[in-house]
Amino acid sequence: MKYAGEFRDPALAKAMLATIEKQVADYPGVITLMEVCGTHTMSIYQHGIRNLLPKQIRLISGPGCPVCVTPIEYVDKAVAYARQADVVIATFGDMVRVPGSSSSLLREQASGAQIKIVYSPLDAVALAEKNPEKIVIFLGVGFETTAPTIAGSIVEAKKRGLKNYFVLCAHKTMPTPMAALTSDPELQVDGYICPAHVSAVIGAEAYKPLAEQFKVPCVVTGFEPLDMLRGVQMLVQQVLDGRAEVENEYQRIVKPQGNAKAQALLADVFELCDTGWRGIGMIPGSGLRIRDEFAEFDAEKQIPVEVEEPKEHEGCLCGEILKGKVTPKDCPLFRTACTPENPVGACMVSSEGTCAAEYKYGTD
Amino acid sequence: MCLAVPMKVVEIEEGTAVCEIDGVRREGSLMMLDDVAVGDYVLLHAGFAIEKIDPEEAEKTLQVFREALDAGLGAE
Ligand code: SF4
Numbered sequence A: 001m002k003y004a005g006e007f008r009d010p011a012l013a014k015a016m017l018a019t020i021e022k023q024v025a026d027y028p029g030v031i032t033l034m035e036v037c038g039t040h041t042m043s044i045y046q047h048g049i050r051n052l053l054p055k056q057i058r059l060i061s062g063p064g065c066p067v068c069v070t071p072i073e074y075v076d077k078a079v080a081y082a083r084q085a086d087v088v089i090a091t092f093g094d095m096v097r098v099p100g101s102s103s104s105l106l107r108e109q110a111s112g113a114q115i116k117i118v119y120s121p122l123d124a125v126a127l128a129e130k131n132p133e134k135i136v137i138f139l140g141v142g143f144e145t146t147a148p149t150i151a152g153s154i155v156e157a158k159k160r161g162l163k164n165y166f167v168l169c170a171h172k173t174m175p176t177p178m179a180a181l182t183s184d185p186e187l188q189v190d191g192y193i194c195p196a197h198v199s200a201v202i203g204a205e206a207y208k209p210l211a212e213q214f215k216v217p218c219v220v221t222g223f224e225p226l227d228m229l230r231g232v233q234m235l236v237q238q239v240l241d242g243r244a245e246v247e248n249e250y251q252r253i254v255k256p257q258g259n260a261k262a263q264a265l266l267a268d269v270f271e272l273c274d275t276g277w278r279g280i281g282m283i284p285g286s287g288l289r290i291r292d293e294f295a296e297f298d299a300e301k302q303i304p305v306e307v308e309e310p311k312e313h314e315g316c317l318c319g320e321i322l323k324g325k326v327t328p329k330d331c332p333l334f335r336t337a338c339t340p341e342n343p344v345g346a347c348m349v350s351s352e353g354t355c356a357a358e359y360k361y362g363t364d
Numbered sequence B: 001m002c003l004a005v006p007m008k009v010v011e012i013e014e015g016t017a018v019c020e021i022d023g024v025r026r027e028g029s030l031m032m033l034d035d036v037a038v039g040d041y042v043l044l045h046a047g048f049a050i051e052k053i054d055p056e057e058a059e060k061t062l063q064v065f066r067e068a069l070d071a072g073l074g075a076e
Helices: A010-024 A038-046 A072-082 A093-097 A105-110 A121-130 A147-159 A176-182 A197-202 A204-214 A225-241 A260-269 A292-297 A318-322 A354-361 B055-070
Strands: A031-035 A057-061 A087-091 A114-117 A135-140 A165-169 A191-194 A218-220 A246-248 A270-277 A281-290 B005-013 B016-021 B024-029 B041-045 B048-052
Touching: A010 A225, A010 B055, A031 A038, A031 A225, A038 A057, A038 A225, A038 A354, A057 A225, A072 A087, A072 A105, A072 A135, A072 A165, A087 A093, A087 A121, A093 A105, A093 A114, A105 A114, A121 A135, A121 A147, A121 A165, A135 A147, A147 A165, A147 A260, A147 A292, A147 B048, A165 A281, A165 A292, A176 A204, A176 A281, A191 A204, A191 A225, A197 A204, A197 A260, A197 B041, A197 B048, A204 A218, A204 A246, A218 A225, A225 B055, A260 A270, A281 A292, A318 A354, B005 B024, B016 B041, B024 B041
Parallel strands: A031 A057, A031 A191, A087 A114, A087 A135, A135 A165, A191 A218, A218 A246
Antiparallel strands: A270 A281, B005 B016, B005 B041, B016 B024, B024 B048, B041 B048
16 A cells, blocks of 8 residues: 555664654653644554554544534434435435434434435435435535535536535534634643544644644654654654644655635635534534525525434543543443444444544554 | 555556556546656545655665664664
């Protein structure tokens, strides 16, 4: 695998680890670094990076799993839509097993609802075109990596003149929640491992206000093991030097200004809105909603539905986990009442969720 | 969900790139990218090519690791 295999070379990883060990050998304290991208969470667990690093470096996971940060009300709404006749819910696979207040899409499917897992939102557009008698609702969840693909699907549906394609939109943006976390006095984040592919769209410079305002080092980092180690090394160096800058480890993909075409697509179809994050709460200007010009594709505006009262699952610590305040092992339900086969919270469902990663790979 | 994979462009037709990795082929819309040519590597995500991979930058990053290795770090 070109551009992946080379960045997993064990000999080079060893050299990088030794570099980091030397770097912090005399450091008396602990440096806490947070990643805010589900793929980083997965990579850290999969490659056992946490255990490889010297004890002066602590890695914590933030709100980077798009499925996990989506409030339970959204799942409930999707479930309510799924129960309507003629509705087909089209979605990426992860959403299907997320528990809502009293049901999940998987459960609805078992009782006859039409749920279709797609690889691309464009597949959902094709599905709508092929089935004009059905109402296809795509679950628009994800950060700036994914949001342009949903914007693209809306543009495509408009081009094809479809009247039966809709999006239930709950997109979220970076880096606004990072600012919210940085100002939390309980969470002492010394540096951010900034997302890889979100940054491909928004650009490395997008973190500049964060770095400057909060004096917190930011390094855009790829998620192959070598990338992760290099990102950690760059952040540690900033901490040691007393710098707080934006650096880019992932230059092979991420440009300072990001992808202008993807940004234009986002701006055409969506506008910023206030939105709720599971665990963190409402963060002004951190979400995306469909612009009025494309209101005909907005499920919430076009298809009325009654949704049950939201009810969080008792004992689930997902909210605290998403803020990096506790780890899955602090949750009494972890591995007992809550498993990937029988998840209580969203963090145990998505492969990018911290609880799911800890369950699968966790040894520490 | 946010998985994006580096793939080689093997064909381009009408705004769509056919991409390949380890013998597996996938189509990617080029709605978000200009100037893509056959032979380029792109990052494919949810049916869209979201960015091109810069081979020179990839090489430069790898060079940093090689230098650490050459400096004798990590050798037992
Ligand atoms: S282990 Fe399960 S119940 Fe506990 S926080 Fe994680 S998802 Fe929630």
